[in-house]
Amino acid sequence: MKLERVELFLVRLPLKRPYETSMAVETHESHVLVRVESGGAAGWGESVANEIPWYSGETPATVWTILEDVLVPQLLKADIAHPREVSRMCAWVRDDPMAKAAIEMAIWDLAAKREGVPLSRFIGGTRERIPCGVAIGIHASVDALMPRIEEELAGGYQRVKLKIKPGKDVAVAEAVRARFPELPFMLDANSAYSLADAPVFERIDATRPTMIEQPLAHDDMIDHADLAKRIRTPICLDESIRHAEDARKAIQIGATRIVNIKAGRVGGLAEAIRVHDTCRERGIPVWCGGMLEMGIGRAHNVHLASLPGFSLPGDVAASSRYFATEIIGEPFTVEKDGTMRVPTGPGIGVSVLEGTIRKVALRHAELR
Numbered sequence: 291m292k293l294e295r296v297e298l299f300l301v302r303l304p305l306k307r308p309y310e311t312s313m314a315v316e317t318h319e320s321h322v323l324v325r326v327e328s329g330g331a332a333g334w335g336e337s338v339a340n341e342i343p344w345y346s347g348e349t350p351a352t353v354w355t356i357l358e359d360v361l362v363p364q365l366l367k368a369d370i371a372h373p374r375e376v377s378r379m380c381a382w383v384r385d386d387p388m389a390k391a392a393i394e395m396a397i398w399d400l401a402a403k404r405e406g407v408p409l410s411r412f413i414g415g416t417r418e419r420i421p422c423g424v425a426i427g428i429h430a431s432v433d434a435l436m437p438r439i440e441e442e443l444a445g446g447y448q449r450v451k452l453k454i455k456p457g458k459d460v461a462v463a464e465a466v467r468a469r470f471p472e473l474p475f476m477l478d479a480n481s482a483y484s485l486a487d488a489p490v491f492e493r494i495d496a497t498r499p500t501m502i503e504q505p506l507a508h509d510d511m512i513d514h515a516d517l518a519k520r521i522r523t524p525i526c527l528d529e530s531i532r533h534a535e536d537a538r539k540a541i542q543i544g545a546t547r548i549v550n551i552k553a554g555r556v557g558g559l560a561e562a563i564r565v566h567d568t569c570r571e572r573g574i575p576v577w578c579g580g581m582l583e584m585g586i587g588r589a590h591n592v593h594l595a596s597l598p599g600f601s602l603p604g605d606v607a608a609s610s611r612y613f614a615t616e617i618i619g620e621p622f623t624v625e626k627d628g629t630m631r632v633p634t635g636p637g638i639g640v641s642v643l644e645g646t647i648r649k650v651a652l653r654h655a656e657l658r
């Protein structure tokens with residue numbers, strides 16, 4: 291397959307509610323959308339880099355530059371036998387997994403559309419519905435948080451994930467457990483702690499969260515393995531797992547018992563599938579993380595989460611929670627039983643609202 295035309299769009303949408311994590315408060319999402327065209331079909335991808343580099347070093351500006359100057363010119367010249375080859379072709383670029391993922395996933399969508407099959411089936415997915423969970427940002431007070439949790443549970447979500455940071459951790463976990471004695475909840479620290487904070491997590495143990503996500507440094511595994519020996523709550527790594535080799539090593543040293551998979555973080559779908567397979571061979575459950583995706587990235591997540599190892603509810607929630615403006619024609623919704631349907635049309639299986647994207651894009655480039 292030869293790519294004939296690649297377009298980049300920078301789209302910035304306001305969030306319905308500001309989203310606070312241990313590192314930043316986000317009020318808007320700016321994502322680079324990628325459209326690839328070949329043989330009369332088009333595929334779409336979405337970069338998950340944040341406006342400010344708090345989660346990783348990538349931003350929409352770095353993604354744009356790497357795509358426009360490096361990856362797109364290379365891939366326009368290439369003959370692509372299968373989308374799984376793209377990550378190998380781009381591997382010489384040392385970093386920039388979110389830039390790589392944006393175009394790699396567009397090529398997967400395009401290839402699945404040319405085959406006439408849903409992306410989920412194309413990558414070996416087995417689920418028709420995926421279990422959904424929701425991530426809730428840090429709130430000003432425990433009192434302000436409780437109605438938000440109730441609202442999300444009423445919406446059908448099977449688990450809630452609460453962001454924590456130093457000073458807003460043990461009290462949050464204790465209040466949630468007191469109010470909801472049986473609720474499966476998990477905590478995400480986004481690397482806000484060090485091993486010296488182990489007593490915080492020992493106290494959190496008593497509140498029985500299902501897991502604690504990325505408590506320690508974003509590039510650490512060793513201290514996570516030490517912390518894991520001191521607490522009962524399973525540790526789930528997110529930021530530390532950059533590829534399948536990281537997953538293998540983290541599991542081997544006992545740094546993680548669950549893995550959060552984000553295709554954007556690991557450079558695309560092929561590597562996400564390798565992380566999934568690495569975990570599955572070792573009996574480690576995985577779930578699909580979220581990066582406040584717009585409709586295109588959300589669709590890719592839903593297809594990825596149809597793989598058999600995604601046995602835990604992920605951060606895949608309804609689009610309407612986040613944005614007033616939709617860029618796809620069939621926004622994702624959560625059913626009463628807390629699941630979401632995997633689209634059955636070809637590729638990502640949703641119609642991309644190209645007119646809206648072209649109208650709201652702050653920046654556009656076309657490469658042939």
Ligand code: MG
Nearest residue numbers: 478503504528
């Ligand atoms: Mg996380």
